[in-house]
Amino acid sequence: MAKGLLIVLSGPSGVGKGTVCNELRVRMPELVYSVSATSRQPRFGEEHGVNYFFKSKEQFLEMIENDQLLEYAEYVGNYYGTPRDFVEQTLEEGKDIILEIEVQGALKVKEKFKEGVFVFLLPPSLDELKGRIQGRGTENQATIDHRMSVAADEIGLIEKYDYAVVNDEIDLACKRIESIIIAEHCKVRK
């Protein structure tokens, strides 16, 4: 049986990665979603193995030590990461798995997993991205400026990716990602 593909969907904050993934879930029910490990406490209704793999801090540090994470980061005192096992097991079963992740994390995954398909989700324009970030209405001007500057830097890393998909319309963006997955399965491996 042919192995599955790891698709890494990344892009600046505010570009719509989550929205695109939710729509892909509907369009491609056969696609498996990577589940992160975290050392934070489960919240009400969160299920182990569905929302996260919940680990103690000690367990998480051990996973880092044993190279069992494709990437990880610390955020307000808790660890978050992508367990390598779950990804590799899914691929061995011949299923495709998608990982939605911010840009720095994606590049760390690339170091450990070159055979992944790296997709950068782009806003139609920087102005459009600014509009989306402002539209949330929750950020002050300094934060917006900072996020825009981070986004511009991240877009500068696009050449480390295999594909760039413009998120102009959710349907079109999903169709492009679906097409990339189909095409990658048709690639002649040399």
Place this chain on the structure above:
Amino acid sequence: MAKGLLIVLSGPSGVGKGTVCNELRVRMPELVYSVSATSRQPRFGEEHGVNYFFKSKEQFLEMIENDQLLEYAEYVGNYYGTPRDFVEQTLEEGKDIILEIEVQGALKVKEKFKEGVFVFLLPPSLDELKGRIQGRGTENQATIDHRMSVAADEIGLIEKYDYAVVNDEIDLACKRIESIIIAEHCKVRK
């Protein structure tokens, strides 16, 4: 404006290149089809620039001399070839162009046009291909054996191609080719 893509659709005789192309014409009306040049006489109803670019033998030999053909071949005393001009002009206009061609021709095109997207159309199996060739009912056993042996050799050249598309169902095969074209447009050029 971004340049278009040259898609070269190839594969063994009997695999269904023509049928797939006819269906693609319906599904992707924006796709331009490469028009061959030939030194043979026009048949009733054939139009210059639509079915073929009709050339005298002298004109054709001049095109060869001036490297104006991406490939050419002689067949029962007439020349057939792919004019480079028409392909390049279409690409410059930002349009995609598809070239349906047998395997030897495709590999000659690849020598002159590496940036093309080379798609090999595969039968679901060699048995299935044999069935399709026999199904026409026009060939004797020796011819069938010869064509099967040529097909097997051609399939051995698949690694010179970028993509392999199995023509199991016409709809699926077309969807795969459509996906390859969409994905190629999303590729990050390095």
